[in-house]
Structure formats: structure tokens, C-alpha cells
Amino acid sequence: EVQLVESGGGLVQPGGSLRLSCAVSGITFSSYSMNWVRQAPGKGLEWVSFISSSSSTIYYADSVKGRFTISRDNAKSSLYLQMNSLTVDDAAVYYCACLQRATSLDCWGQGTLVTVSS
Amino acid sequence: DIQLTQSPSSLSASVGDRVTITCRAGQSIDTYLNWYQQKPGKAPKLLIYAASSLQSGVPSRFSGSGSGTDFTLTISSLQPEDFATYYCQQSYSFRTFGQGTKVEIK
Numbered sequence A: 001e002v003q004l005v006e007s008g009g010g011l012v013q014p015g016g017s018l019r020l021s022c023a024v025s026g027i028t029f030s031s032y033s034m035n036w037v038r039q040a041p042g043k044g045l046e047w048v049s050f051i052s053s054s055s056s057t058i059y060y061a062d063s064v065k066g067r068f069t070i071s072r073d074n075a076k077s078s079l080y081l082q083m084n085s086l087t088v089d090d091a092a093v094y095y096c097a098c099l100q101r102a103t104s105l106d107c108w109g110q111g112t113l114v115t116v117s118s
Numbered sequence B: 001d002i003q004l005t006q007s008p009s010s011l012s013a014s015v016g017d018r019v020t021i022t023c024r025a026g027q028s029i030d031t032y033l034n035w036y037q038q039k040p041g042k043a044p045k046l047l048i049y050a051a052s053s054l055q056s057g058v059p060s061r062f063s064g065s066g067s068g069t070d071f072t073l074t075i076s077s078l079q080p081e082d083f084a085t086y087y088c089q090q091s092y093s094f095r096t097f098g099q100g101t102k103v104e105i106k
Helices: none
Strands: A003-007 A011-012 A016-023 A034-039 A045-051 A059-061 A069-071 A076-084 A092-097 A114-117 B006-008 B010-013 B019-025 B032-040 B044-049 B061-067 B068-077 B085-090 B103-104
Touching: A003 A092, A016 A034, A016 A092, A016 A114, A034 A076, A045 A069, A045 A076, A045 B061, A045 B085, A059 A069, A076 B010, B006 B085, B019 B032, B019 B085, B044 B061, B044 B103, B068 B085
Parallel strands: A011 A114, B010 B103
Antiparallel strands: A003 A016, A016 A076, A034 A045, A034 A092, A045 A059, A069 A076, A092 A114, B006 B019, B019 B068, B032 B044, B032 B085, B061 B068, B085 B103
């Protein structure tokens, strides 16, 4: 069974930083690209960032470019998202997710809540 | 970035109704299009991948079609457990989600 477990969410002041982690089991993590997706309260899903299996290719949504950094540690089967210069617009549930191309692999974490407030 | 536009944004339907949701891409995405179902407080669940392939375990009343820029998700006979929000998602370039379609009880 594929399991993704996020951690690291919490309350942070505007301008602050947080680092999210996602521990993955049940798949050969090093073979798969991974993504972060977020969902603000009452809003739709927003793709945030992509990292290829070898970390050679990385993409960001325009809304987080220059502030967020995605990374991974294949030896630890873990995905990370370093979030800096947070604003109230970044408040959301953050999911790690597989979002593979044209395959049936479906894997999502349970989500971790990031609240940005003074 | 590739924009995905879903329509309608919401709909009201009755149990047994046939429901169709459309997703239009801003440029051709071949068949790199997935459909997800999301219920409140839960992570999304993959229903259809590669535009028309039914995910294992998903009821056959769900179907997907399309290629290029125009795609549809059809629920042939709406069941009580199908009331949820549905999202299309492309993986042709980066990743993008549609804005969602909320299916409510009429």
C-alpha cells in the first residue's frame, strides 16, 4: 500500500518560513517524480511545485516562484518544501502527491495545514 | 502555463441523472488529462487517467473522453456517494488543475 505522510505545517507569521516534509512508502520513491499541491480554505486545488525523480528538473507555480524550494532525498524516501516569505495567500492545506503522467498510480498524503497570521 | 477551464462550476442533479462535466485546455495536451473526485476534508481520488482510462476500483458509471483541448467526464447514473467536487488535471506541461465542479443534490 502506498502511503504519503506530510508533516511540518503550523501557524507562522507573515514573512516567516516553514519546511514541509513528506515521507513516502509502498513505492520505489526514487523512480517517481513528485509534486506539492495546496488548497486554500473553501477553494480549489492549486499545483505548487514538481520535482523529477533525480531532482534534475524542477518547476514552480508563478505564485510561489522565488520563495519556495522543493527538494527530495531518495535515500530517505522523502520530499520537502521549504517555504519562505510566507503571506496570508499561502495559507492552505498542503498535499504531497504523485500526479504521474498517463498512469494509474494515485498517491496523495493526508495534507498538512499551514496557517499564516499575525 | 496551460490553463484548464471546467464547466459548469457547479450543478444540481438528482440521483439517477446523467451528468457531464467539461474541461477545456488552453492548448493541446494530447491525452495527458486526469479526473479527480474530492469530498470535504479528504484528499482527491483519481477516477480517470490518460483522458479515458478508468482507474481500478472506480465504478463503471464514470467515463472520460477527449483529446487535444476538449475533454469530458460523464457519470451515467448519479449515485448518492457521487456528490462531491470534481477536478481535471493536466500533466502535458508542468501540472495544472481546473477550478473544480461541485455536484450538489437537487
